[in-house]
Amino acid sequence: MAKPIALALVGHTNAGKTSLLRTLTRRSDFGEVSNRPGTTRQVEALGLRIDGRDALRFLDTPGLEDAPALLDYLQHLEAGLSRQQRLQAFLGGPAAKDEFEQEAKVLRCLLEVDAALLVIDARESPLPKFASEIEVLMLCARPLMPVLNFVSHPQAQEPAWRRLLAGHGLHAYVRFDAVAPFVGAEQHLYADLGALLPERREALSRVAEYLKNEALSRRAAGLRLLSELLLNLAAFRMQLAKASLANPVQRADSIRAFQSEVAERSRRLMEELLALHGFDPGSAEVADLPALAGRWESDLFNPEALKSAGKRLGAGAAIGGAIGLGLDVALAGLSLGVAASLGAALGGVASQGFGAMGRQLSNKLRGIVELSLENRALLLLAAQHLTLLLALERRGHAALEVLQVKPDLSFTEAQAARLQASLGVARAHPDWAGKAPLAGGEAARRHQQGVALSEVLAEILAGSNLPGTKGKA
Template sequence: MAETERARLRLAVVGHTNTGKTSLLRTLTRDADFGVVRDSPGTTRHVQGARLLVEGQPAVELFDTPGMEDGMALLDYLDQLAQHAGTRLDGPERIRRFLDTPESQRRFEQEARVLRQLLDCDAGLYVVDARDPVLAKHRDELAILAACGRPLLPVLNFVRSPQQRCAAWREALARLGLHASVEFDSVAPALDGEAQLYDKLALLLDGYSGLLRTLKDDIATQRERRRHDALLLIAELLVDAAAWHLATAVDEESLRNATAALRDKLRRREGRCVKALLKLYRFRTADFPQHALPLEGERWGMDLFHPQALKSVGVHVGKGVAAGAMAGATIDAFTAGMSLGAAALAGAAIGGLWQGADRLGKRLLGRVRGYRELGADDAVLRLLGLRQLDLLAALERRGHAAQEGIELPRDAGAMWLDAAGGAAAAALRKGRLPEEITLARSQPQWSTLSDDYENTPERRRAIAALARHLGDVPS
């Protein structure tokens, strides 16, 4: 970046105690572990800093300051100092005179830390708990902060609360000459909340407008990249689940054991996807209490004769299949109840495999020996996809200051439908499953759950295509 180290934009985050200053920094930095957040005043006692990076270079420095606790008494003290000065002082000089007094180390120690930091910064973000009524102490705090001679941008926090008083706060701020403010809920920020904040800052700080525009564009790029990567994670989960099959005998005990194994594997695979999504969005596993996927359906059948399944291992209508049909006459003796036509087709497939690969032949031999393959039912795949899309929508809406656990709606897919318009979610609910999922059913080697897993180019293309289908991810 062209700016020097000192030219980096420095912002002091200031305000009354317990208004969400640390919460704001957690969300802006996407760091849920920054500082200490408690529902009690005076949690932050010292100045703490954080940096926002653009292309690996520091762009903005943010400083979390202690809450101002006794602004009314401090304003009276500043007036007394001005009277004893014997000359008219401007705002910044009044503040500096105060910082040189013993009281700045005693009674007003917290306020002094705030004012020193603001004087050392280019501007301040004055954080307001929009649920609080406008009181005289707030007006006095703003008068003191304004005396520092730095631009102030009021940030109305917790605006999604039913108890918010945004209109009253905007009116009070305007009466104090602060006509520019921004709403930013640190617990549940709007998707464009950061962009609005930096746009408002650019109006106050013309010299940094280019830097703030670059930061805003970088944030938008990172957001799109996170969504792109998240949809790839979800698409891979669905391909893994659709492609995985478990061979089992057809007696009751074998079926029961295979069903339990199938459900356990899919739950574990979903859990890995959940953890990866949380990590991608820089949240903790504890933010989303694990709920077991209510698997209630398994799917019989191998999708063995899907044309693409045969094609992928070199079986085409032609000489190879004809030779396979000849072998089918021998295999027919071991079909254990399969029809003659099905046995002949199985033999044709195996004959073709002898010319190319043996993966499908192993599955066929298992079938003619009385085994079947168990896989996830369509309803399970739909639920897997809808749950992950809902989680993605929740993560995109969640601020890193949030303390409550993530809860998904009972109506699977509802959150994603509301957030993204969700044509894909609507299709997952009721329509035909995406073609890539249907294809994956016939490609058991595509599943990371399989001992024969292969990350083929075809698998990667299918995952990318499914991700685009789920969220219109650009190629």
């Protein structure tokens, strides 16, 4: 069995080494990430498992704190010593346990690995101390791949860093952002490492291919979860006696109960998407997401927001509301009922589709009204969760700020029509919204419809107008 490729993450204090490692391994619980200098004090190991075994072994090292002073110390050792002998003399001497203890930990680790990722905070100015750090690290004679971190930040000084690296013979480097990584950045990193480690190039290629396939599988799983929610909510309806609508209190309570159930099912999907992408529900960024869900919930039942969304999502400008009342049954051109309006919170065309005609007619004769989610609200939910899915794909596991997602995704008229057609099938099957297992034939029909809806959602993402989505996993 091949030995895992050992990679040390080295660099200045607070350069983002632990942040990068969290993102590369999709582990938001590894180590401690903060803006305080010197957070990592010991060498910590973490494996990247592929097919049940560690393919890579990362070693997160403490930050280099005083490389210029260490260089000066090394230069004052016995003149006849070679560079490697000076390094060994330092590591075996008292200074490695005293004023240069942190640097000694880094160098000992570097001597034991296949290569090192030199993590650089591109927001910093490339001061002389950083040049000293590179010189110290080069004493270990290990392949060194610079990783320019946080390059998306407006204060990043990438050209100046490239000049500093070139001055030390480091012309190859990787651009990265541990908070909001570029799509495919991991694959580029491992491909470039293959040039430094030709004997491990094949293994690194397998890692890159595995991660690419894993990203594709993650997206497919996310779309399946979203299609399940949309089918569930399209089929979902709440029955109430028509007479209760005349009572303002009962009417308001019914509307609130319906909205609460829709919001809860939407929130559960949000939590499932977070877990799918390796985000811990107990982490700081996830703990703040319910507030975001509250904003989405407000949008979902806000007539003005729905009117705007209807134009943007290809559903037309006309808008009733988020909830429809199943009072109308149109049969052979003969209307057997009239639409009911409950003001701004309710409305829409009841004949939009709430299941089989027979059930509606039966409910009407029994004085029963069904509350159901209108298509425009379902399209808005689809846009919101697709936007969240894309945001999670581009979110690093070192992010500390609250995730802010604005649903800017647009649907064409054709895409909206295809979505509504798929959802229309679910409206005729109210049992699809329940928690009880479906019978064999019905379960197969629901599964088939879920697959078809997932394919529509995937096509929408592939042609999305959001950055970084065209042709990407």
